[in-house]
Amino acid sequence: MTKAVLGIIGGSGVYDLPGLEDVREERISSPFGEPSDALRIGRIGATKVVFLARHGRGHRYSPSDINYRANVDAMKRAGVTDLISVSACGSFKQEFYPGFFVLVDQFVDRTHKRESSFFGKGCVAHVPMAHPVGPRLQERIAEAAKAEGIPFSRGGTHVTIEGPQFSTYAESMTYKGLGYDVIGMTAMPEAKLAREAEITYAIVAMVTDFDCWHPEHDEVDVAAVVAVAQQNAAKVAKLIARVARDFPAEHEACPSGSDRALDGAIMTAPSARDPELLKKLDAVAGRVL
Numbered sequence: 001m002t003k004a005v006l007g008i009i010g011g012s013g014v015y016d017l018p019g020l021e022d023v024r025e026e027r028i029s030s031p032f033g034e035p036s037d038a039l040r041i042g043r044i045g046a047t048k049v050v051f052l053a054r055h056g057r058g059h060r061y062s063p064s065d066i067n068y069r070a071n072v073d074a075m076k077r078a079g080v081t082d083l084i085s086v087s088a089c090g091s092f093k094q095e096f097y098p099g100f101f102v103l104v105d106q107f108v109d110r111t112h113k114r115e116s117s118f119f120g121k122g123c124v125a126h127v128p129m130a131h132p133v134g135p136r137l138q139e140r141i142a143e144a145a146k147a148e149g150i151p152f153s154r155g156g157t158h159v160t161i162e163g164p165q166f167s168t169y170a171e172s173m174t175y176k177g178l179g180y181d182v183i184g185m186t187a188m189p190e191a192k193l194a195r196e197a198e199i200t201y202a203i204v205a206m207v208t209d210f211d212c213w214h215p216e217h218d219e220v221d222v223a224a225v226v227a228v229a230q231q232n233a234a235k236v237a238k239l240i241a242r243v244a245r246d247f248p249a250e251h252e253a254c255p256s257g258s259d260r261a262l263d264g265a266i267m268t269a270p271s272a273r274d275p276e277l278l279k280k281l282d283a284v285a286g287r288v289l
């Protein structure tokens, strides 16, 4: 039995988690580098909750500069079993308007400048990613959104671009034509790393704009994103508080196998493994190493 600990990574406009009680700050150092900020560790109801501002407080890190590995590793070290990512995104669908929450369950990774695995030379692993979002965790978010009267939809594909620039019109039309639902700059490699760390992952994609494809809306800019993200912050806090209050004491087994993702995933023979890398993997892969 594993005690459930809920992790929250807050994105643009979400640098704190109102409602978190008995809070202490902890700077967790990771062998993969510096997390974006100190973890804020507290509780909501009976659930232990660990909050991290993805870009750091004051929004210091651009999507390409965030140390995603350190962030996820720090969450793992803090005991997080279930991770909810809160992320601002552009929309490719008329019905996903600014203020709407999309509980996406698929990702297309178009990033190219980020460390996207804890594993590598001296310890090679391949985890399954077909179903990157934990359906039970997502169900809990959906139930909470319903109870709080927040307009949301379940399912959808998120394309993660490198940024930091927003997309060109041609890119935007291409993603829309491919049937993608929303666009952001941070969901990948976060979701991949959570899977490698055997943390169940779900994402609340908060629509802030229509990117630049929509004939009746101005192209996206930071002011528009920030204005909507700030309006959404209170809704997000209510949503997370509800999820946390209703969270089970013990981690629920994930139907996608996220909590057992490393079973059989490591290819490198024990005799060929690099002891230095194994040391760094103590938290992420300690269960199987």
Ligand SMILES: CSC[C@H]1O[C@H](OP(=O)(O)O)[C@H](O)[C@@H]1O
Binding pocket: 010, 011, 012, 013, 054, 055, 063, 086, 087, 088, 089, 163, 184, 185, 186, 187, 222, 225, 226
């Ligand atoms: C401020 S606009 C672009 C920025 O906002 C989103 O951040 P996050 O996913 O952390 O909420 C987007 O991915 C970009 O990083």
Ligand SMILES: Nc1ncnc2[nH]cnc12
Binding pocket: 088, 089, 090, 091, 161, 166, 167, 183, 184, 185, 208, 209, 210, 211, 212, 220, 225
């Ligand atoms: N249109 C957009 N493209 C990429 N990231 C975003 N974050 C918020 N809106 C976005």
